[in-house]
Amino acid sequence: VSFLKELKGITSLDLSDNNLSDVSFLKELKGITSLDLSDNNLSDVSFLKELKGITSLDLRNNLLNDVSFLKELKGITSLDLSDNPIVNPPKNIVDGGNEAIQEYFRQAEKYEIEKTYEAKILIVGESGVGKTTLMELLFNPGHLVPSPESTQPSTLGVVVKSDRLFKHPDKKLPNIKAHIWDFGGQDIQHMLHQYFLTDDCMYILLADESTDSAHYEYWFHVINLSGKNSPILVLLNRHKGQNAVIPFDAKLYKETFPNLKILDLGEIDLGNLDHRWGDLINELAFNLSKLPIVGQQTLKPWKAIREEIEKLRPKKYILIEDFDEICYRNGLEEQRDARFLLNYLHKIGFVLHYEEGTLQNTIFLDPNWITHAIYDVLSDAVIINKNGQFKKDQLYEHWQSNLCDKKHTQAYSQDECNYLLNLMLKNHFEVCYSLESKPSYYIVPTKLPNRKPEHEFEAPNSLRFLYLYPFIPEGLLSRLIVRMQEYIEEGKVWLTGAIFHKDGYSAVVLQQDTAQEGAKYIGISINGAELYKCQEFLRNIRREIEHIHRSTFPYIKYSEMVVCNCPVCKKHQTPNFYAYENLQTYLEERGKEIFCTVGNQKVDIRQMIDEVYLPEDFDRDGQKKLIAPKSEIKKKTIKIFLASSFELSEDRREFEIFINRKNKEYQKQGIFLKLVIWEDFIDTMPATRLQDEYNKAIADCDIFVSLFHTKVGKYTNEEFDKVFGSFKGNGKPLVYTYFKDAPINISKITPEINTLLGFKQKLSDLGHFHTIYSNTDDLKSKFGEQLEKVMEKL
Structure with a gap:
């Protein structure tokens, strides 16, 4: 296809699915704006x-591991890099799209x-097979292994232990630091596990002598939803006294799940480390070394920041100001850079942070602290009654x-209870x-009885549609119910369905x-x-179902099933x-009609499709596209800096209360008024950084308010000079x-009155x-009037 280089005037080109390994001739086509190179064997396209x-670039399903060339292509608005073994930049940066990639290369x-x-x-793996024992032994080979007959408590939630070092097979390279996660195996815990399963790690699927209880197929399905590119090492734990275990049928499962990297490690006796323990450690080290994430490039300050946060895990959570201070101490001085790192750490599961709502100022450090509390409640038949x-x-x-x-030996405080309940709601764990x-009552959809209410479930001439799944993950329907709670008809929700109402229209979902x-x-x-x-409707x-697919199950397989609209099927x-x-x-390929075996007649395909989908479901080429997330009012923060002397402390306090009340009015418009005052800095900043941060906050604010009575201090005078100079230069902040x-x-x-007059x-x-x-x-009345006048400009 190199002859294409002669087509100098070409602007759009599709070379997808051509088994190409070299397309460097394309560098001659300087006028190209749209390029599709998906489904080829390209390992180097740096010439791009x-x-x-270029504004539109499709490189999915190739062999790319470095896309640093993108830093030169700042005009891209559409980019697809999925299904590539990319290590530069880190995969989770790539998943954030071109804006995140450009920000990474800027830093x-x-x-x-x-x-x-x-x-x-x-x-x-399932409960009781020895997962916790295996984790303990990986950190301490001298750990006392409980006998199978003993009653060892099952893991509740997720337990994380960090910094287990494995020797890299290449002796020239550093040791590999592993963070090991032990997942509780009880069925009720599976729903929340899905939030922590990722695609850039190594799985150990542990089983024991009973193939019936191993549920291999279930675990392969679950990993396939979120981590299909990760190796899965199947290990059989032979308990003491057993002569043998039933072997794992690797051939069967490799044929059933051909896209998974399933590795059979054979059996091991966790009670006898002389039996293959050294081989196991070597296998783990070898497979860790092959992960794309091992040896990937990251920004140097990130490592020290992560190490410092790791030490804080016993605190369970920190405030965002604490995170900013850690970043500043380790060389990440701009808040923009710190927020970018925070978003990255959230994506890789190192911390949990939600940018909107009541949890936006809190960063959660320990997933076990969260999951333990939630699973504890879900398992309690007293707290959650028989009606869910x-x-x-x-x-x-x-x-x-x-x-x-064991790590957190104190009961949950009132504030912590508020955090945890918020984490159970919509847009978090749902x-x-x-x-x-x-009021004050909540429903847990997974704990509802499975009793259908009285309702005409198959009304004639209704608009019907199906999502068909070869495997459906735990909690998909319950999350849909939580996400659509505002439309639920009173009392008409049960374990496997719900009835929603909107503007006189009803929807039955089963x-x-x-x-x-x-x-x-x-x-x-x-x-x-x-x-x-x-x-x-x-x-x-x-839209909500597709949101759940995208956010938690990136590799989920399903078919959208369109109902036949022939007269017989409409009533059938x-x-x-x-x-x-x-x-x-x-x-x-065949024609405009298809034969319906139920109605025994031909049906117009286009009409059938048009009865289900709207025009906005298709792109300009007629291809069906995913539904964009529901547009929400964009959150905007307006920073107000308040300067005043101590003599007006009461006025300052009343002004702060006033701003809080105004926030309740503005929140529906997506506006948040952030009041910055001197005390904020005294409480949160070290002395060496105090004045710098204070000056920076003044420069960053949108509105500068100063209150005076009998005197004007030296610092207030200097603040005003700085702020007014900025206003004269670029119109910000308003003074x-x-x-x-x-x-x-x-x-x-006192003579200080002269400072006021001056x-x-x-x-x-x-x-x-x-x-x-x-x-x-x-004061509140006058500032409120001025705020209303300038709000649109801000």
Whole structure:
């Protein structure tokens, strides 16, 4: 295809699925803006940096491990790098899209780069097979192994132990630092595990002598949803006294899951480390060394920051100000750079941090502290009643009377209970939702009884649609229920379904088994007068399901099933359903109609599709696309800096209360007023950094407010000069000065009054108009009016 280099005027080119290994001739096509090189064997496309005009680039499913050339292509608006063994930049940066990649390379030019040799080992398997024992032995070979007959407590939640060193097989390279995660095996815990399973780690699937209890297929399915590119080492634990264990049928499972890297490590006796223990350690080291994440490049300050945070894990959580201070101490001085690192650490599961809502100022350091508390409640039949409900007060009383675990020997505080309950709600772990009709009560969908309410489930002429899954992960339907809680019809929600209402239209959503072993579907049936509104309601539900797919199960497999719209199927209890991709292929290759075996007639395919999907479901080429996340009001923070002398401490306090009340008004508009005052810095900054941060905060604010009464201090005068100079230069921040007109005790008048008079004259000379206020109510009223006038400009 090298002849294409002669087509100098070409702007769009599709060379996908051509088994190409060298396309360097494309560097001659300087005018190209859209390029599709997906599904080839390309390992080096660095020449693309010369094609500065590219806006759309598809490189998925190739052999790329370095995409640093992208730092030269700042105009890209559409980029797909999926299914490549990329190590530079780190995979989780790549997953964030071109904006994250550009930010990483911006910081790479600013800070030093170094290679890191660390990875995660996730130990999974059923309860009681020896996962916790294996983890303990990896850190301490002298650990006392309990006998099979002993009653060792099962792991509740997730336990993480860090810094287990493995010798790199290449003796010239550093040791590999492993962070080992032990996952509790009880069925009820599987739902939350999915949030911590990732694609850039190594799995150990531990089983014992009973193949019936190993549930290999389940674990392979679960790992396939989130970590299909990771090696899975299957290890059989032979308990003391057994002559042999039933071997793992590697051939069968490799054929069943051809895309998984399943490795059979054979058997081991955890009670006798002379039996293959050294071989096991060598196998683990070898497979760790082959992970793309081991030896990847990262920014040098990141390592020291991570090490410092690791030491803080016993604290369970820290405030975002603490994180900023750690970053600053280790050379990451700009808040923008610190936030970028925080987002990266959240994505790799090192910490948990949510940018919106009530948890935005808190960073959670220990997943076990969270999962232990949540699983503890989910396992308690007293806290959660037979109707799947719990009361907030009763939940808090339980948490506050129970210790967390061996590391955290104190019961949960009131604030910690608030954190944990928030983590159980929508946009976090999505375990429960609040009941509008019963304040302080919550519903856990996975604990609901499986009793269908009275309802006409198959109304004639309803709009029907299915998601068909060869394997459906735990909690998918329950999360959909939590995400759509506002539409639930009172009392009409159960373990395997729910009925939603919106603007006079109803939707029945059910999860059911199919005739095919293991396969399940989520069925949706919409009832209402107008087809368009039914389609819109269906699209809202599809959007939430696709969000769950994308956010937690990136490799989930499913088919969208379109119901036949022939007259017979419209009224039939079991109508014909067709996979959308099959309909599309039939339409392109065979014709416009398909034969329905239920209605015994031909059906128009295009009309069938158009009854389900809306025009916005397709791109300009007619290809169906994923539904974009629901557009939310973009959060905007307006920083207000308040400067005043100590004599006005009461006025300052009232002003702070006023700003808090205004925030409640503005939150629906997506606006947050952040008040910055001197005390904030005294409480959170070390003395060596105090004045620098103070000056920086003044420069970064949107509005600068100063209050005066009988004097003007030296620092206030300097602050004003700096702020007013910035305002004159670039129009920011807006400057408001308020003088309190209140009686002054003559006996307390000092020569400092002259500083006030001199400052007033200074304002007059600068052409700046100040405002007089008589009391705090007057101050709040006047500033509130000025705030409303400038809000749109901000």
